[in-house]
Amino acid sequence: MSGLYIHVPFCRKACRYCDFCFTVSLQYIDAYIVCLVKEIKNAGNIVNEAFSTVYIGGGTPTVLSKRQIAAILAAIYEQFSVKNGAEVTIEANPDDLSEDYLKSLKDLGFNRLSIGVQSFFDEDIDLMNRSHRSLESIAAINRAVRAGFHSLNTDLIYGMPGLTIKKWEENLARIFDLPVQHLSAYHLTYEKDTVFELWRQQGRINITDEADSIAQYMLLREKASQYNFEHYEVSNFAVKEQRSKHNSIYWSGDTYIGFGPSAHSYDGNRRKWNIASVNKYIQNISAGKPHSKTEVLxxxxxxxxxxxxxxxxxxxxxxxxxxxxxxxxxxxxxxxxxxxxxxxxxxxxxxxxxxxxxxxxxxxxxxxxxxxxxxx
Ligand code: SF4
Structure with missing residues (x-):
């Protein structure tokens, strides 16, 4: 199996825990798409088989318009073969998933959504500095189902400051009550150069102690098992036949190709990674300069x-x-x-x-x- 990944490095707000490659300067989107399409078209045959998965991640890919996503997909389908029945996923923020937008995603051929819920408590969402409201997540998931999406992942975060076991239990009860088939639940990590890490060093937030982290992890496993979600990877749970095919490619050591700032590729022998800066990526690709490094493993x-x-x-x-x-x-x-x-x-x-x-x-x-x- 081989997977194709596109990194869309734009977000409406900067989450305080995030160290991914992203910018909130949405004015660069058009220039980024021109460069991304150029990168895809110049890629040649890095992986010699049709792709089983296409995954548009980020960042927040749903800040792009239907026209912009269509331009990316057109470049992919012109340049590469994608298997019939491939898993085609896009990551989405709940506040972007209007009825019209969901219909567009369906029309564009996406058959899986990965929705960044993170919490059902507005005070925690505000602490993270995310852009949506908790009730929007519930509405967005229900709208996605009505739009014909039957493969839905949601992301939740635990081990974050102020998350009591009671609140975590409520988050889990809500998520498993919704028509989702996959859950990615990540323990918060304090990454270098993030606001949370700065606040941690300044003593402005209380980090979750180890006993509470373990209790939240154990509760997560217990609730997942009650709802028949298999714990198939450290942070991932799925009902039968609904494991993420794309991420399973990474975990099983299969080949993948990535485009966009910070995207990685692997062909079984070589690992290639793109510049992890939106500006430099755009500058270098526009000027025909190298935008990636490669190493032979x-x-x-x-x-x-x-x-x-x-x-x-x-x-x-x-x-x-x-x-x-x-x-x-x-x-x-x-x-x-x-x-x-x-x-x-x-x-x-x-x-x-x-x-x-x-x-x-x-x-x-x-x-x-x-x-x-x-x-x-
Ligand atoms: S939406 Fe995702 S990529 Fe963007 S800042 Fe938040 S966590 Fe990071």
């Missing part, structure tokens, strides 16, 4: 990525695949390190039928555990 980098991505999922790592792809020595190293971990913390890792998995309990310490299994 070493065998140990490939192996480490293989571990990092697969151990995030409920599928885990198939030891046969490790042997086939990386050889006996690497397999022995993994089995030995994993065995050591299982001996001391059996609740965090499982090795059964030649499949190595980190358990949902272990996912709480995913980075630490994965680092201990990696090779130098």
């Amino acid at each position: 070493s065998e140990s980098e490939k192996y480490n990525e293989f571990l990092i991505t697969r151990l995030r999922t409920s599928e885990g790592v198939n030891l046969e695949h490790v042997k086939d792809r990386f050889g006996n020595k690497v397999l022995e190293d993994l089995v030995s390190k994993a065995g050591h971990h299982i001996q001391y913390r059996p609740e965090e890792m499982l090795l059964s039928n030649e499949i190595l998995k980190i358990t949902p309990e272990g996912w709480l310490r995913l980075d630490h555990i994965t680092r201990n299994l990696m090779r130098d």
